[in-house]
Amino acid sequence: MQVKRKNNINCMEYLKYIGTPIPKSRLIFKRILDIILGILGVLISIPMIIIFGILIKLTSEGPIFFKQKRVGYMGKEFYIVKLRSMRNNAESTTGAIWAKKNDSRITPVGKFMRKTRIDELPQFWNVLKGDMSLVGPRPERPELTEKFYEKWNEFPKRLRIIPGITGYAQINGGYDLSPDEKCKLDNYYIENYSFIFDLKILFQTIVIIFNGDGAR
Numbered sequence: 001m002q003v004k005r006k007n008n009i010n011c012m013e014y015l016k017y018i019g020t021p022i023p024k025s026r027l028i029f030k031r032i033l034d035i036i037l038g039i040l041g042v043l044i045s046i047p048m049i050i051i052f053g054i055l056i057k058l059t060s061e062g063p064i065f066f067k068q069k070r071v072g073y074m075g076k077e078f079y080i081v082k083l084r085s086m087r088n089n090a091e092s093t094t095g096a097i098w099a100k101k102n103d104s105r106i107t108p109v110g111k112f113m114r115k116t117r118i119d120e121l122p123q124f125w126n127v128l129k130g131d132m133s134l135v136g137p138r139p140e141r142p143e144l145t146e147k148f149y150e151k152w153n154e155f156p157k158r159l160r161i162i163p164g165i166t167g168y169a170q171i172n173g174g175y176d177l178s179p180d181e182k183c184k185l186d187n188y189y190i191e192n193y194s195f196i197f198d199l200k201i202l203f204q205t206i207v208i209i210f211n212g213d214g215a216r
Contacts, residue, residue, distance in 0.1 A: 020160040022193050029195055034133050041124035049121055052083055052113060060107045062088025065122060070139035073162045077142060078131040081122040085110025117209055123165050135198045136164025137186035148179045155179070158186040161193070166205040168197075 053064040066084040069077055086105040106114065113119035126132040132139070137158040140148070148155045168189035169182045177185070189197070 038127040045121035133162040139163035
C-alpha cells in the first residue's frame with residue numbers, strides 16, 4: 001500500500017511505530033469468541049445464503065458472490081466476500097467511491113439484504129480464516145484507505161486491530177458517518193477495548209437488525 005504521510009513515513013512504518021494498545025492475552029480471548037461464534041454463524045447462514053443466492057440470480061445479471069480487496073490488520077490486504085447487493089460492475093465508470101444513502105447502484109434485493117445485513121453472511125468465512133473478527137473497524141479498500149490517510153493522519157490507527165463484520169462505528173451511524181467520524185469511533189473502540197465491550201456491540205447489532213435499522 002503506497003501511502004505517504006507528510007513527514008514521508010509510509011503507512012506500514014507508521015503502524016509498526018504506534019503498534020496496538022491491546023494486550024495479546026485479550027486478543028486470544030477475542031479470537032476464541034470469533035471461532036466459536038464464527039462456526040455457529042456459518043452453519044446458520046448456509047440456508048439464507050442459498051435462498052438469497054437464488055434471488056440474486058433471478059433478479060439481476062452477474063455472480064452471486066462479490067469479492068473485493070480490503071485492508072486489514074496492520075495493513076495486510078485480503079479479499080472480503082459478500083452476497084452481491086449492487087448491479088454487476090457498478091463502479092466500471094466511476095471507480096472506487098464511498099457508499100452513500102439511497103445509493104443508486106444497489107439492487108432491490110440488495111437493498112433488503114443491506115438493511116438486514118444478510119449480504120454480510122459470507123464474511124463468517126473471513127472470520128474463521130482470521131482475516132476478520134466479529135467486532136472491529138470496517139475494513140476499507142486500498143484506494144480509499146490511501147485517500148483517507150492523506151487527509152486524516154489518524155486513519156491508519158484503525159488498522160491496529162483485526163477488522164470486523166460489525167463494530168462501534170457501524171452501530172453508531174454506519175453509512176451516515178463521514179470517514180473522519182468513523183475513524184474517531186473506531187479508534188475509541190480500540191483504545192477502550194474489552195471482552196464486555198465486544199459483547200455489548202454484538203448485542204446492539206442484533207437489536208439494530210431486528211429493528212430494521214441495518215446498514216444500507
